[in-house]
Amino acid sequence: MSDSIIDTTKMSEGQRAALELAESSRDTRELSGFAASIFDGAPDFSTIFPFPVQPEDDRKKGNVFLQKLRTFLSGKTDPDAIDREGEIPDSVFEGLAEMGAFGIKIPQKYGGLGLSQTNYSRAAMVLGGHCGNLTALLSAHQSIGLPQPLLVFGTDAQKEKYLPQCAKGGVSAFALTEKEVGSDPARMKTEAVLSEDGTHYTLSGEKLWCTNSLKAFALIVMARTATPEKPRATTAFIVEMNQPGVEIVTRCHFMGLKALYNGVVRFTDVKVPVENVVGDVGKGLKVALTTLNTGRITLPAACVGLLDRSLEMALAWSSTRVQWGQEIGKHAAIAGKLADLAADKFATESLVLYTSALVDADKNADIRMEAAMAKLWGTEAGWKGADSTMQIKGGRGYETADSLRNRGETPDPIERLLRDCRINTIFEGSTEIMHLFIAREALDPHLRRGAAVLDSRKDFAIRAQTAISAGFFYSLWYPKKYLPTTSGLPNDLDTELARALRKVSSLSRKLARTILHSMARYGSALEKKQLLLARLVDIATELLTISLSASRAYALGDKESLETARYIARRGITRCKTLFSENGKAPDGAGYRLAQSLMGK
Ligand SMILES: Cc1cc2nc3c(=O)[nH]c(=O)nc-3n(C[C@H](O)[C@H](O)[C@H](O)COP(=O)(O)OP(=O)(O)OC[C@H]3O[C@@H](n4cnc5c(N)ncnc54)[C@H](O)[C@@H]3O)c2cc1C
Incomplete structure (x- = not known):
């Protein structure tokens, strides 16, 4: 029987394999930190006030x-x-x-x-x-x-x-993806077999879309190292590109990032010394996931730069381009986009700086949630920001910088930036996978307490015992999720931001209650309610974003930052209310059935 906390007995073989591999590679530390406390309905603002200032x-x-x-x-x-x-x-x-x-x-x-x-x-x-x-x-x-x-x-x-x-x-580069392995590493085919004398592994397989591989001297390669006890074990290896048997099959080309040195890399009986195993044998996915925890901060950080540049171009154009008798920035439809750009830049920057500060304070800090939420929110904001900047620039937004330059106009490169940033919501954990990853972590405390109750693999006595102790815990936990308390706000916080953060507290309690209600209602089928889970994750991410932006604006203290944080709070709270109102009303089930029938399933 798998040691997964989740009952996988009713799943298909493919689903079970994917889930069990993901489960066995999870960081099993109990969640801590401000993001986790939002899901628990108990955000303690003293953990984010004062906002960490870079020494x-x-x-x-x-x-x-x-x-x-x-x-x-x-x-x-x-x-x-x-x-x-x-x-x-x-x-x-x-x-x-x-x-x-x-x-x-x-x-x-x-x-x-x-x-x-x-x-x-x-x-x-x-x-x-x-x-x-x-x-x-x-x-x-x-x-x-x-x-x-x-x-x-x-x-x-x-x-x-x-x-x-x-x-x-x-x-250097990182090679995980294969033709059959995108978001699901359980299907990995690349294999490394230990030699009889135990000195090296023989690596064979093909990796897809390996960024930098055409220029790299060495790669981190994920490969299966199956044993009878652990048939799905993966291990991370350092593989030097000049090794016999390593070959670039082709260079890949994309919608944007035209100069990406990205290729298909083939390994044919490549001898990799055992000294090149990174981390423990059989724990390759853990290496990959841990690497990504910190690595993931880079993409939203890059999106801050993208949003900053987009805002600069959008402001310059909106304040000079006159249509229908006034600058386009005075038309409410364009002004709304400018406000969103400024808000998204400030909010993404707050997420990135906060998460980076956690790493700097403690290299082993558990930033799973914060980094994933920054990746999810920041890359979506980056894409939307580039898109609305293109809209603000009108036809000139769609025109290439070279063409604009040839015509003697300002060569704003939003067409290039938009093409280049589209991939950010797909790689290093797609938006859909980030939703699932964050939801899994958010549910973990509840699963630890109560999953055994619903687990048909467990003895009745264990299930009953779990039910009793979980029942006792929740009899104390649940009433607190109705108590209107807010802790850790500084006394001299801007009145509107203080009110907004009290609202964050109350929405966080509502979120915690909704999570528990959903678990009680759907049981193990909750895992399939991806749209519901995504809404809950989006609510928590908005609440995190509002909170960190408010804390940073309070630390900066200038009028523009405070005004931006107030706007982020108003907009975020409205979004959360909309997301809550969709629960139970949005036609998720009907949409699912429609999609299945369209696919002939
Ligand atoms: C330009 C570029 C550079 C890249 N660089 C690298 C690199 O350096 N190294 C490397 O290893 N890989 C790299 N990749 C691969 C990249 O990480 C993958 O594209 C990504 O992991 C998604 O995999 P996939 O494209 O196979 O999509 P799939 O996994 O097939 O997913 C397709 C769609 O289904 C969704 N989906 C998948 N599973 C689920 C689920 N369980 N629930 C809900 N939705 C789901 C996905 O979110 C996506 O929208 C790169 C890709 C590109 C395009």
């Missing part, structure tokens, strides 16, 4: 690098040319390597800059508003390529061997 010496160190990066990007790179030609010039690789951009977080003893997570996120913000291709190059290398997993799981020997090369500009 001055850390900020100064970051500023030195960011200044170099900005100067280099604006003087020595042409993102439109990179997009047009689909290539990043060697001089750009060299310039970035020289300033240390390939080793931002790698400790100085391995030749890196040794900068903090906050400074790394700030660098992603600078890159994200400038060039998607360079953002993807540096992020795939550092956030999911060799540096991040080695910093967390690598042995000293692995760090000494590979990190200096990474820091110097040796590009």
Whole structure:
């Protein structure tokens, strides 16, 4: 029997395999932190007030690098040319390597800059508003390529061997996806078999869409290392690209990110020494998921840059373009988009800076929820922001920067930025998978207490015992979810924000009650109610976003930040009310049946 907390006996073989693998790779620590407390209906604002301020010496160190990066990007790179030609010039690789951009977080003893997570996120913000291709190059290398997993799981020997090369500009990559393996790693075919003498693994298989692989000197590769006891075990390996048997089959091309060095990589009987196993044998997916926990902050950070640049272009155009007798920014339809852009930028930045600060305060901090929520919210906001900037710019938004330049107009690159950012809601955990991931974590405390009651695999006595102790727990927990208390708000908080955060508290209690009601109503079938779960996750994410934006605005104290945070709060609370009102009323079931009948199922 699987040790999964969830009863999988009524699932199909494929569903069971996917779920059991996901369960066995989960971080099993009990959730903590502000995001988790929102789901529990007990947000303690003292954990986010005061908003964590980057220490001055850390900020100064970051500023030195960011200044170099900005100067280099604006003087020595042409993102439109990179997009047009689909290539990043060697001089750009060299310039970035020289300033240390390939080793931002790698400790100085391995030749890196040794900068903090906050400074790394700030660098992603600078890159994200400038060039998607360079953002993807540096992020795939550092956030999911060799540096991040080695910093967390690598042995000293692995760090000494590979990190200096990474820091110097040796590009790395991460290979998990296969033709049959997108969001579901249980279908993985790439396999590594241990040699009889135990010195190496023989790796065979094919990986799809491996970003940076065409330029990489080494990859982190996920492969099956099945044993009779653990038939679905996966392991993470460092694989050097110059090894015999490693081959790039083809370069892949996309709607945007035209200069992504992304390819299909084939491994034919590649000998990988056992020293190249990263983390424990059989725990590859755990390495991947843990890497992604921190790695995931980079995408929303890049979206902050994207939103900042979009807002700049949108404001410039809205305040000068006159149609129907006034600047278009004075038409309410456009003004609403400008407000949303500013709000989304501020909110995403608040999510990213808060989560980065958690990592800087404690490298082992549990940021599962915060990072996933930042990824979910920030990448959706980035895409919507680019889309509305294109709308604000009208026909010029749809025109390429080159064409605008040829006609003597300001070459705003929103057409390129929009193409480049579309992928952000798909990779490193799609929006749908983020909803499921966050929902699973949110339900965990309840599942720990009560899942055994519904688990048909368990003895009656165990189920009855669980029911009694869960019943006792909930008899104390449940009434508290009706008590109108709010804790941890500073006394001198702006009146409107204080009122908004009291509302956040009450919506959080309603969320906790709704989660419990839904579990009681649907039991193990709740897992199938994806649209309901997504709404609950979206409510929690809005509440997190409102709270962090308010806390940051309070710390900054300026009029514009406070006004922006008030707008974020009003908009977010309205959204939450709408989402709550859809529960039980939205035609989820009818939609599901329609889709099945359209598919002939
Ligand atoms: C430009 C680009 C760069 C990439 N770089 C890398 C890389 O460097 N390394 C790497 O390993 N991979 C990389 N990928 C792969 C990327 O991570 C995957 O595309 C992503 O994981 C989704 O997998 P998929 O495309 O196969 O979609 P699928 O998993 O087939 O999903 C298709 C759709 O179904 C949804 N879906 C899937 N399962 C569920 C479910 N259980 N419930 C609800 N909805 C579901 C998804 O959200 C998605 O909308 C890259 C992809 C692209 C396009």
